[in-house]
Amino acid sequence: MNCEQCKEAVFELIEREVADPAGVKEILDRCPECRALFDEMKAALVAVDQLPLEEPPARVDADILRAALMRRTNVTRVGRRRFQAPPWAMAAIALLAVGVGVWAIPRDTELATEDALGTPVAESDEAIAAAPSPASAPAELEEAVGEKAEQALRLNQETQTAPLAKTAAKPSVARQQRARTKRKSAPAPARQVEAVEAAPEEGIDVGAVAGMADMAEAPAANGRAAGAASTVVLADESADREANKELKEDDDDATCRKTVADFEKRRRRDTGFKPDAELELALGRCYAKLGDTKRARTWLERAAAHPKTKIRAQIALKKLTPN
Amino acid sequence: MRGRFVSDPGDEELLCAYQSGETQAFEMLLVRYRRPLFNFLLRSVRDRGRAEELYQDVWMRVIERCDEFRGDAKFSTWLYTIARNRCVDHQRKMVFRRHASLDAPVPGSAQSLGERVPNPGPSTDRLAMRRTLQTRIAEAVEELPEDQREVFLMRQVQGLAFKEIAEVVGVSANTVKSRMRYALERLQNGLGDLEEHVGETEPQKHEL
Structure with a gap:
């Protein structure tokens, strides 16, 4: 050498x-x-060797992990979309089915109905659309898929540890609320309506009761339950998200209106009032939720300028931008 | 998830797991690299607030682009390439390079640099001596020319192989070694007056 x-x-x-x-x-x-x-x-x-090593702030790590978790959720959502027909296709099929249904009704029946009730045909169309018809088939299918997902969610929750079980109670309430909403907006099978009515008083899991009798025995075996839960994990997560979303929607809207109103009131009182980063982020999210994209963007961009709220604001900004 | 990896999983394996949706794999990567990466950025940009921002940016980029990682390179190389690019962008954005005046207050501290770096005289307080020593080393590292500093930090803080550093920096492994030598020579000269105290304090263990 x-x-x-x-x-x-x-x-x-x-x-x-x-x-x-x-x-x-x-x-x-x-x-x-x-x-x-x-x-x-x-x-x-x-x-x-004695060069000091400093620690990154824990809050930044927490933000990073939150962002990582959100990406994972998006990946799962995208994965699920592959197995779903696009919404426009579902709508087209529903419209076609309604059209065929209306066309299939004999003209003399319409006239007879009009004569008997003394109402114009156009009004009775509503009743036809509401009646069980081929159009309701996709909705029923969706309902069944939703219920399967809810069932899987419930089974999955039962396999979780106690602290998780507490948080898992929320989707159940959401399901009840969703079931109530559905009952108002669309006719449901009699058995389901009964279950929905019985559930709030008895605290019964509506999603499980309202159909899928064949799956009722599943919770008995935990291992099987876990297996079932894993096979429908995509539906499970989606149902969980939807249930949480629906539960929060009403509350969130009210909270957002209040946040915005409070802020505007405060700024009227004190023109020099400057919100902190967290409030800027909250305002951005609230304006976004209330449909005021311009203001939402302004506040979110301000929040994105703070290291503390940067990631969350960027995520919210991304949601604002249509893909 | 942790149970899934019976032995210590490789970085690339963890990234693959995260690509397929396992968030805890990402958490493990974060735990592995958070400290060295943050210190690399901190010593590179010499500003804690800016370093925190860049640290967040680097990880965000990893999250956003993890699907682009095909395993051709090591994860550490990829991570430090992103980090280095962010530092280069940051330097470009600066209109001029700040040279801290000894009389100017240090950001985040009421003290000036001159006040923070006392002339190391004999001290009976070993802890105080160690702190002084650490501060001096950190400042000496920050004073290194950029090309030497990045090589030094990747080698010393993260423990990357010279070949990996060469990939990140885009020069040959021999050039990397030369830069490391120059960096150490410079540090040795700068810290010469402290040499007698080095042995007096216990060396700090780096958790990598």
């Missing part, structure tokens, strides 16, 4: 010295210059 090679390999020699001190000594003894360089580098490495 000549001097140039020794110079290039000085760090390797320092590392090698631990395992093979005699070998390294032999190399260095050939050249005092190489020995000097070796000693100098070694001394410097010892000196800088």
Whole structure:
């Protein structure tokens, strides 16, 4: 090994010295210059070993982890979309089915109905659309899928530990609320309506009661339940999200209106009032929720300028931007 | 999830797991790299607030672009390439490079740099000596030329191999070694007056 090679390999020699001190000594003894360089580098490495290492702030780590979690949710959502027909296709099928249904009704029946009730045909169309028809088939299918998801969610929750079980109670309430909403907006099968009416008083899981009798026995076996839950994990997560979303929607709207009203009131009182980063973020989100995209963007951009709220604001801003 | 990895999983394995939706794999990566990465950024930009911002940006980029990672390079190389690019962008954005005046207050501190770096005289307080020593080393590192500093930090703080550093920086491994040598020579010269105290304090263990 000549001097140039020794110079290039000085760090390797320092590392090698631990395992093979005699070998390294032999190399260095050939050249005092190489020995000097070796000693100098070694001394410097010892000196800088005390370079202090500082900790990144925990709140930043928490924000990063939250962002990582959100990406994962998006991945799952995108994955699920692959198995779903696009919404416009579902709407087109529903419209077609309604059209066929209306067309299929004999003209004399319409006239008879009009004569008997004394109402115009156009009004009775509502009744036709509301009646069980091919159009209701996709809705029923969706309902069944939703219920399967809810069932899986419930089974999954039962396999969780106690602290998780507390948080899992929320979707159940959401399901009740959703069931109530559905009952108002669309005709439901009689059995389901009964279940919905019975559930709030008895605290029964509506999603499980309102159909899917064949799955009722599933919670008995935890292992099986876990298996079932994992097979429908996509539907499970989606149902969870939807249930939470619906539960929060009404409350969120009211809270947002209040947040915005409070802020505007305060700013009227004190024109110099400057909201902090968290309030800016909250205002941005609220305006977004209330449909005021311009103001939402303004506040979110301000929130994005603060390190504390940067990631959350950026995520909210991304949601504002249509894909 | 942690149970899934019976042995210590590789970084690339963890990233693959995260790509397929396992958030805890990402958490493990974060735990592994948070400290060295933050210190790399901190010593590179020499401003804690800016370092926090860049630290967040780097991880956000990892999250956003993790699907682009194909495993051709090591995760650490990829991570530090992103971090280095962010630092370069940051330096470009600065109109001029700040050279802290000894009389100017240090950001985040009421003290000036001159006040913070007392002339190291004999002290019976070992802890105080260690702090002084650490401060001096940190400042000496921050004073290194950029090309030497980044190599030094990647090697010393993260423990990257010279070959990996060469990939991140885009030069040959021999050039990286030369830069490391120059950096150490400079540090050795700068910290020469402290040499007698180095042995007096216990070396700090780096958790990598």
